[in-house]
Amino acid sequence: MSKEEVEAVEEVLESCPRERRHLIRILQAIQEKLGYLPEDALREVALFFGISPAEVYGVATFYNQFRFVPLGKFHIVVCMGTACHSMGGALVLDAFQRELGIKVGEVTPDRKYSLERVGCIGCCTQAPVVVVNGRIFPKMTPYKVEEVLAKLKAEDELGGDKEQG
């Protein structure tokens, strides 16, 4: 971990009562700060609670929310809920995989894009939906995937990623 990351983890641990039940809350807080859970952070958390790193890792890997590699600059989430699926969500996901050359859960080598699928974000009226860094792109189609990526690329070149974080 970098110096900043170590400090962020310490800050989270200091603000939390040392009760085993807060484990998930702590992991959430660390991920909120760092964007992912580095292995060293998991070790720190284990020391904090006096439990084994395996137990912490076991809990962290059980829940879908936690990730162990940093996200891309643009984190693309394709909704695969029932409504999105029935409106062609799989074709949209395929299009992203094809265009970016990565699979779900992966990050492009330049760390610009990461791709993820999610169960349902509750925007079923706008299906199929894609969320990029919190911004919702409604009624997606495979064709619109290229448009979205072109837009993100342009924003990246302008250095404009104000939606992030």
Add this chain to the structure above:
Amino acid sequence: MNWEEIKSRAEAKWSALEEAPLHIRIGTPTCGRAAGALETLRIFRERLQREGLDVPLTEVGCMGLCFAEPLVIISKPESGFPPICYKNVRFDEAQKLINDFILGDDPCLEIALGTVELGQDDAPVIPELERFEIERRLVLKNCGWIDPEDIDHYIARGGYSALRDVLLGKDPEQVIAEIGQAGLRGRGGAGFLTSRKWASCRRQKSEPKYLICNADEGDPGAFMDRVVLESDPHSVIEGMIIAGYAIGAAKGFIYTRMEYPLVIERLQKALEQARAYGLLGEDIFGSGFSFDIEVIRGAGAFICGESTAMTYSIEGKRGMPRVRPPRSVERGLWGQPTVVNNVKTLALVTRIMEMGPDEFREIGTRSSPGTAVFALAGKVKQIGLCEVPMGTTLRQVIFEVGGGVPEGKEFKAVQIGGPAGGCVGEEALDLPVDFDSFRAAGAIMGSGGMIVLDNSNCMVETARFFLDFLSREDCGKCSFGRLGIKQLLMILEDITAGRGKEGDIELLEGLCEDLLQGCLCNLGRTAPNPVLTTLRYFRSEYEAHIRERRCPALVCRDLIAYFILPEKCEKGCDHCVLTCPTEAIVTDERTRKKRILQDKCVKCGTCLEVCPPEYSAVIKVSPPEKVKELESREA
């Protein structure tokens, strides 16, 4: 401040709004925001400020009319109209409303959805919409009408008075008896009698006891609990305090999803406001009863909606269900007696205490009294939330409340009860919605998600989709769950990919039976439902996939091909050629007509999407060999 002061101040605040010469309500729940409600709010706010108008602008929750969002309700008594509800209010509509109605006197009825009046149970209704003839809103009574972030609105509409009556005038056994008399069954899906659950928890000797509100709404396509918590959090909080009193708990948890940030934000605000008024915490209403609530954020695991898994998750562990008995009411959170109730169950507890058990019992059917809240999504015109008395038929819900399937499509099936529910077809449409009829039809009531499917949805692929979801979300503890669901999924993948063989259907049926018998928890035991119900209502589709390698709905990618009809292809247009991601479309040099190179085509459907509607030259065929037939016809 004592209760009388709190209440009269809240009432004064509310009636000031009601009687104001102008009052604007804008719905800003998550679904409204996705449709652009925050932008609408900003437009109104800025414009009113620029005009120097001091008009109260209230952010309200969701009325359930998601198809019409962003939704704006304007009350202007001097216009002679009751409050008017406007649909899809974006930039142009907002400017028009301000210019013509707020500054002028034209009510802009052409963009109105209808007028709003307070109907039965004091719930806002829009009489112009057919759905309100069927709906009865108990859980949704305040949704879309009050500011969920202002406890005074809730109190002015009668909130927390029932709690006061309970704490000062009834003993816990009496509360349980009244809930029993009302016949309330848990709205989480299984339909267990709430009073029985409460009574058996109360009987336990061990202390402390806990109450958990299950707001872990993980079913894709379901958003009832989100809407209730975003639009009227206090009705759930009040229900929780009543429940806590009845079972003898001093601490409650609301377990919700991290995917619902607005729910968490609004709940925290609501809890703070309730604490500030002394409605939560020590010695509530001077009754000697103390109760507090903590919000727990889930971490994205569907299985945690199962009550034993949920208790482990609150303890900070992996959320894996355990064998029951002992039930949670005997040994739940930290081994202590625990009641787990759904969001809507708790909101109904508040209503029952307000209206009395006998009046509640008269709504709905004998075995399932009260109302049911459904989230309607998929191929239906009026996507959104509704609340109907139990016993209403599925047909009424889909066609009268939901407005039916969009033009040009045909109703095929409705998927009810979440991923582990079932898909029922046309012949089940006259089923009354209640716990027992659904079970008889092979589905489960579930928590209330309802996805309408039309003839462009393949039922085998739909079953595959749900099993895929369930196998990802399976916790891995019992072997029938871990391997059985996976095997079901693999067989379905084979069938949808054209690798199905004779005997697969029987294999599926046998395996489903094994899962029903062998799985440890209800997630596993209900996992066969999507397969069993699609087999029951749409068996011929399975047979077409297996025997003819054909997908009748033209969905399964390995069983279809795209084809450009030469007679419809317009020569000069190059839309498909330019957009095809794999350059699979070629132009005939002589005729300029387009043709798809089948071995390069990835079947993404872009050509079908971009082909101008006046040509509609791209079609899908199944089985793929049909292309050769069509091509030879040309030759």
